[in-house]
Amino acid sequence: MKTENWNFITDLLLDDSFTSNVTDPSLSHQYVEALKKEHPDKEKEIVMALNTMKGIKSEDKSYSMEHKRAMWDKITEKAALTNKKRRKSIALFVSIAATVLLIIGLGISSVFYFTGNEKIEQYALNLSSDISTPGLILSDGRQLSIQGEQPTITYSEDGSKLIIDGSLKVQKTTSREDVYNQLIAPYGKTINLTLSDGTRVWVSSGSRLIYPPSFNRKVREIYLDGEAYFEVASVKNKPFIVKTEKMDTKVLGTKFYVQAHAKDDMYSTLLLEGKVVLSEKKSKSHHEVSLKPGQQGYVNQNQNKIRINEVENPENKISWIHGYFRLENERLDLLLKRIAKYYNVKITLPESLTPMVISGKLDLKENPEIVLNDIAVLANLELTQKEKIYFFKKNEMIIN
Amino acid sequence: MLSIKKDKKNKYTLNKEYTNELASIYYTQFDALYSYGKRFTSDNFLIEDAIQNVFVNLMLDDKYKKIDNIRNYVLVSFRNELIRLINKSRKHDLLDQVNEFEFTSEYSENENFENEELKILRSIISNYLLKSTTSRQQEIIYLKYDLGLTYEEISKILKITIESCRTLAYRTIKKMASDPELLKKLKALKTLSQ
Numbered sequence: 001m002k003t004e005n006w007n008f009i010t011d012l013l014l015d016d017s018f019t020s021n022v023t024d025p026s027l028s029h030q031y032v033e034a035l036k037k038e039h040p041d042k043e044k045e046i047v048m049a050l051n052t053m054k055g056i057k058s059e060d061k062s063y064s065m066e067h068k069r070a071m072w073d074k075i076t077e078k079a080a081l082t083n084k085k086r087r088k089s090i091a092l093f094v095s096i097a098a099t100v101l102l103i104i105g106l107g108i109s110s111v112f113y114f115t116g117n118e119k120i121e122q123y124a125l126n127l128s129s130d131i132s133t134p135g136l137i138l139s140d141g142r143q144l145s146i147q148g149e150q151p152t153i154t155y156s157e158d159g160s161k162l163i164i165d166g167s168l169k170v171q172k173t174t175s176r177e178d179v180y181n182q183l184i185a186p187y188g189k190t191i192n193l194t195l196s197d198g199t200r201v202w203v204s205s206g207s208r209l210i211y212p213p214s215f216n217r218k219v220r221e222i223y224l225d226g227e228a229y230f231e232v233a234s235v236k237n238k239p240f241i242v243k244t245e246k247m248d249t250k251v252l253g254t255k256f257y258v259q260a261h262a263k264d265d266m267y268s269t270l271l272l273e274g275k276v277v278l279s280e281k282k283s284k285s286h287h288e289v290s291l292k293p294g295q296q297g298y299v300n301q302n303q304n305k306i307r308i309n310e311v312e313n314p315e316n317k318i319s320w321i322h323g324y325f326r327l328e329n330e331r332l333d334l335l336l337k338r339i340a341k342y343y344n345v346k347i348t349l350p351e352s353l354t355p356m357v358i359s360g361k362l363d364l365k366e367n368p369e370i371v372l373n374d375i376a377v378l379a380n381l382e383l384t385q386k387e388k389i390y391f392f393k394k395n396e397m398i399i400n
Numbered sequence: 401m402l403s404i405k406k407d408k409k410n411k412y413t414l415n416k417e418y419t420n421e422l423a424s425i426y427y428t429q430f431d432a433l434y435s436y437g438k439r440f441t442s443d444n445f446l447i448e449d450a451i452q453n454v455f456v457n458l459m460l461d462d463k464y465k466k467i468d469n470i471r472n473y474v475l476v477s478f479r480n481e482l483i484r485l486i487n488k489s490r491k492h493d494l495l496d497q498v499n500e501f502e503f504t505s506e507y508s509e510n511e512n513f514e515n516e517e518l519k520i521l522r523s524i525i526s527n528y529l530l531k532s533t534t535s536r537q538q539e540i541i542y543l544k545y546d547l548g549l550t551y552e553e554i555s556k557i558l559k560i561t562i563e564s565c566r567t568l569a570y571r572t573i574k575k576m577a578s579d580p581e582l583l584k585k586l587k588a589l590k591t592l593s594q
Binding site for chain 1: 417419420423424426427430431434435448451452455456459460518521522524525526529541542544545546547548549550551552566569570573574577578583586
C-alpha cells in the first residue's frame with residue numbers, strides 16, 4: 001500500500017456525504033456505485049475506505065422488540081401521568097363538562113340508533129370469518145400477521161397509519177364510509193387495539209372485530225364476533241355502537257365487556273363504568289334496556305328478552321385483558337369453559353367435580369397445557385391428555 | 401396546542417397522531433441510542449431511564465414539531481440526560497465523582513457469525529483507537545462512523561464548533577492512516593482490499 005492511496009482514502013473517510021450515505025443501508029449501495037463511476041481509477045481505494053469504516057464501526061446490536069415495546073408502554077404511561085398532575089385544575093372542569101355531555105348525548109343517540117344502516121353487518125357477513133387464519137386485513141386487502149406475546153395495534157387519528165408491534169404500516173384512506181379493517185385474534189392471545197378515535201379494545205383470543213380505519217359516519221359502529229373489552233373514548237355527538245348478530249350495545253364513553261358467541265347463541269354485555277343501552281334485534285319489539293355499572297345484560301338460547309344479572313367484582317371478569325384470570329370462588333366447570341374457548345381446546349370434567357369452586361390468579365400463557373396444569377395443581381386434580389382433549393379427574397394419590 | 405385531550409374520568413390520553421410519530425422515531429432510534437449509551441456506562445438502568453425521560457419530555461409538549469432534525473435532537477437530549485443521571489448516581493460516592501466525562505469505547509468480543517478477517521480488522525483498529533486517541537476523539541469517531549452523522553450534527557452534540565469538530569476528525573484519521581504499525585497489520589489482511 002502506498003501513501004498516495006491513503007490520501008484518497010482518508011479524504012473519503014473525512015467527507016460528510018461519504019460517511020452519512022454509506023451508513024444508511026437504503027442509500028449505501030447506490031452511492032458507492034455512483035462513486036466508483038465517478039472515480040474509475042480509484043475503485044480499490046473506495047473498497048478500502050469502506051472496509052476501514054467497517055473496522056472502525058462497532059458491531060450492530062439490536063435489542064428485542066418485546067423489550068422496546070415494554071419500555072414504550074412505560075413512556076406513554078409516564079407521560080400521561082405527568083400530564084394528569086400538571087392539569088389537575090383543568091381536569092375538574094372538563095370532567096363536569098363531560099358528564100353533562102354524556103347525559104345529553106345519551107338522549108340524542110337513541111335517535112341515531114334506529115336510523116343507522118346495516119352496512120357493517122352486511123360487510124361482516126360477506127367477509128370470510130375463518131378464525132383459523134388470524135391476522136389483520138387492511139382496507140386495501142393486504143393481510144398482516146400478528147406476532148408477539150402481547151400484540152398491540154394502534155391507529156393514527158385519520159386511520160391511514162397504524163403501528164403493529166412497533167412497526168409502522170400505511171394504508172390508503174378515503175372519506176368513503178364503507179371501508180373496513182378486519183382483525184382476527186389468534187388463539188391463546190389477546191390483542192390490545194387502539195382505534196382512530198382513541199377507543200381502546202382488548203380483543204380476546206379467537207375473536208373477530210370489524211371496524212372502519214377512521215370513523216366518518218355520524219355513529220361509530222363496529223362489529224364483534226367473539227369477546228372484547230372496550231374503553232370507549234367519548235366523542236361529542238358520535239355515539240359508539242358495538243354490533244353483534246343478536247344484540248347491540250350503544251354508548252358514549254365508558255368501559256364494558258361484550259361477549260357474542262353465535263355458536264352457543266350466547267350474547268352478553270357487562271358494564272364497568274358509565275352507562276350503556278342494549279337493544280335486542282332479532283324480535284320485532286327490539287327490546288331495549290339500559291345498564292348500570294356492575295350489571296350484565298344477556299340474551300340466551302332462543303330468547304329475545306334481555307335479562308339482567310348483578311355481577312360481583314366485575315373487574316375480575318375482565319382481568320384477561322391484563323393476561324390473567326382473577327378467580328374468586330369461580331365454578332370449575334365455568335372456568336374450564338372459558339379456557340376451552342380462549343385456547344380453542346376440548347376439556348372434559350367428570351360431573352362429580354362440577355360443584356367445585358376455585359380462587360386465585362391464573363396466568364394466561366400461550367400454551368394451554370401450562371394453564372391447565374396450574375389449575376390441576378391448584379385444585380389437586382390429575383390432568384391427562386388424549387388426542388387434543390384434556391381430561392381432569394380426581395387425584396388418586398393420597399398425600400399425608 | 402395541547403398535546404393531550406380529555407379521555408374520561410380524569411384520565412388523559414396523549415394526542416394520538418403525535419404519539420404515533422414519536423413512536424416511530426423511538427423504534428427506529430432505540431438501538432442507536434442504547435449502544436451509544438453503552439459507551440458511557442454499563443448500567444443499563446441509567447440508559448433506559450435516560451431514553452424514557454427524553455421521550456416523556458418530548459411527548460409532553462409539541463416542541464418537536466419546530467425541530468427540523470429530530471434524530472439529532474433526540475441524540476443531544478439523550479446524551480445530556482444520560483450524563484446528568486450518571487453524575488447524579490455518582491454523587492453518593494464522593495471519591496468517584498467526576499466533572500469531565502469519560503467516553504470509552506468498549507469493544508466487545510463478537511459472537512456473531514461474522515467473518516474472521518472482519519473480526520481481526522475490528523480488533524486491530526479498536527486496539528489502536530483505544531491506545532492512541534482521547535475519549536473525545538473516540539466519541540467523534542463513533543458518531544461519525546457508527547451513526548453516520550455530519551460534522552454539523554456532531555458539533556451540536558459535543559457543543560463545539562463545526563470547525564473544531566472537523567479538525568479533530570481530520571487529525572484522528574490522518575494520524576491513524578500514517579501509523580506505520582497499524583498499516584503493517586492492516587496490510588496483512590486480505591479483506592481490506594477485497
